[in-house]
Amino acid sequence: MTALLRAELARAAARPLVWLVAAGLVLGAIGLVALGWWETRPPSAAEVAAADLAYQDVLGAWEADGDARIAKCRDLEATLRAEQPGQDLDLGCDAMAPVPEMFLPLRPGLGELLDGRLPSIGVMLVLGLLMVGVGLVTSDLQSGAMGTWLTFAPRRGRVLVSRLVAAVVAALPCGLLALAVLVAGLALVCAVHGTSLAVPAAEWASMGGRAGRWLVAGLGATALGVGLAFALRHAAAVTGLVVWWGAAIESALPLVLPSARWLPLSTNLTAWTSGQADYGVETCVPDPRVPGGEVCEEVLHVVGMGQGALVTGAMVVVALVAGWVVFRFRDVS
Template identity: 35%
Template structure:
């Protein structure tokens, strides 16, 4: 088994599409680093002048109409307090006065930027993992080289396990290097540009754990891709199925029926990376001014997300194994 796994890893390393996927991920990571560097640069004289002008215009507007805006805001606040019976509601009406820093970009703390970068990296790595996993198995079926392979190793479940295992293991270096590049590169840019490298800010805690969860998600995506490749036999079919799922299920069904977020791959993948997430439903009730709807937040714990993704992956892998074991090849 380990021999087959080694061979499959070697085969994966030589696949051109895999190399392209790695390069694409690195390019995206490079662009993210460039964006981070760009955010650290001081404004040009022209940009500063523009910002000063916009600030002055906003102050002038506030001086002319600010009192009226505050009064209107306080009126709405009062109405809402009356409707909900919650006297603690605060619309922060006085805080509308323009502040100078609003018009001049502030460098986000490293501890705030890194979780955002990891979230973006998770999306890219997941898609790359799916593609690499899919092409690793589908290409063998579409080129019919699987038949040749099976005349050397006819134990299909071993073959299947080695191919899916190789796809899963094969993306680990890509994920680790990408995340290390993003985290290390961003920290280095902050240090070079003289910005604070202190890991403070929301989401800064557990950065390493979050990065590990991104790696696990990438591995799961590659595993799912490999299983889909076995089932669908063509890389294009795998990519088409993923795209179809994203559009039909994630973008349309889950949006229309928010409770489906509980089993949504996208929502639960987000919950897994973020350490939990939430979705919203609306509760509508008749009021004196007509039907009033309130958004209700439903928290999805990370354990739930892990269970949904894990069970889904196991079912997919088992289904593909059963099909591959019995299917006629060649």
Template identity: 35%
Template sequence: MMRLLRVELKRLLARGTVRWSALGLFVVVALLVAVASMQARPLPADEVAQIRASFEVQVEVWENEGDELVAQCQASEDADTSPGADYACDEMTGPVWEDWIGPEPTFATSGQEQAMALPLVGVAFALLVGVTFVAAEISTGSVGLWLTFEPRRSRVYWSKAAAAAVGVLPAVAATFLLGVAGIYAAYAVHGRAGDTDAQTWVALAQTGGRTLVAAALVALAGAGLGAILRHTAAALGALAVWFLVVEMLVVPGIDAELQRWLFGTNLTAWIFGGGEYWVTECKVTDQGQVCEYLPREISQTQGGLVLLAVVTVITLLAVALFRRRDVS
């Protein structure tokens, strides 16, 4: 089995689609780092000066007219006879420089959020590689030829699926590490690392580890879909319909609570150590129907179990069909 796995890994690395997909993965990561660099760059001095001038004008206006504006607000609130009227007049204060210049982006805030795109890009790459590696070989007849050398179909399938799962890990790991390092450097070079401590790096390391597990499982699922549908375009089309139509439109439209069991929702919950989805709850009050948009939490454990269950079902079906179907 190990010899078959080594052969399949060589075949995987020899595929042009896989190499180009890996290159595209690195390009996407480079773009994410470039975006982080642009966001981390301080505002030009002349632009800061313009903002400062406008701010000082408003400060002067507030010093001259602030008391009058608060009094007008209070008078309007007192004249409003509707129940619970509150114009928040006591919250009226003068201009604050931080509000005008905006919060300073740092790696501890904005940078970590940008780094969270890296796992999703890596998992998408793993899914594409898993699909194309198996589906392309079936559609071109390569598998039929290979079975004349190794007739035990189960071993052939598992070696291919395992090669997809193992083969994607170096690229996913490398791009995650390079992406995090690049985004951090983009902020640190401008003195905007922020409150980055050991806990921050531990959390990122844990996310990276879960990303590798997810990438391997998703590659297995992609290999299974490739074996079931037997054509790369068909498998990718089915995935597009599922994620863009079923998960984003159909299921939320039928019952928002069903989002708890969607693959994408649970995949992100596993990768990021938990997740959430949103539902609308309405109730009738004295003022009519009132609706609230409320979050629902999904644990990391549930996300991992659902991910594992989906991959297991797809893989078992793929093995059963691969063993019995004509592959020529």
């Protein structure tokens, strides 16, 4: 098994598909960095002039009644502290005075940029690493190389497992490289444009956890692709199934049967990567005040992280079992 796995890893490393997916993910990350560059660019001369004009207008009004506003704010702060003893309440009364920076376009720091781009790079990872899993299997099945491979390694279960492990191992650096390019690129953008690079440790931990869960989802997509490829044998068939799932389950099912909105992969991926996902289902009951009438309200349902992992993991397991059954009992020629 070890020798078979080494051979599969060498074959995966030599496949142009893996390098193309890695390049595509890096290119996508660079595109997200370019958007960050645009959002953090310094204000133009026209924007600075407009901000200065707005500041001068507000400053005149502040000089007239600024002290009264501060006094009113402090009175409110004292009232709230009296009503809620022991609470450290600070309404920021001493920072109410207008400053020119308030009127300039908002330039996000590193934390805001990373937080906003994690879902985008995550979706790229899922789709790109799905392609790795599919391509590493269907290329051999369609070219006839799988039949030749089985003459040297006739135990099909081992062949499937080794191909699965090799695909996941090959996909891992592709995902890590894209995430590294995104983080390094956005940090460089913030440093060049002079926006905030400071990110609290708790926020780093939260974003690191989300990025790690997106990476796990991408590797799960690789395993899903391997299972579907062994089951359907054609990349076009896998693509057709993915398109059907997107149209029927992700789009149509929530409209036709709102109570089944826990099933779409998008809901469960959101729950897994973000901690939870929610959806509303309209529930109607008879209205006692109006004969034959109804009173309807939207009931919020929450999908937790564990449920999201369970549903998506079950999809991967079903695909792998289907792939093993087809590969085990069907001729590969």
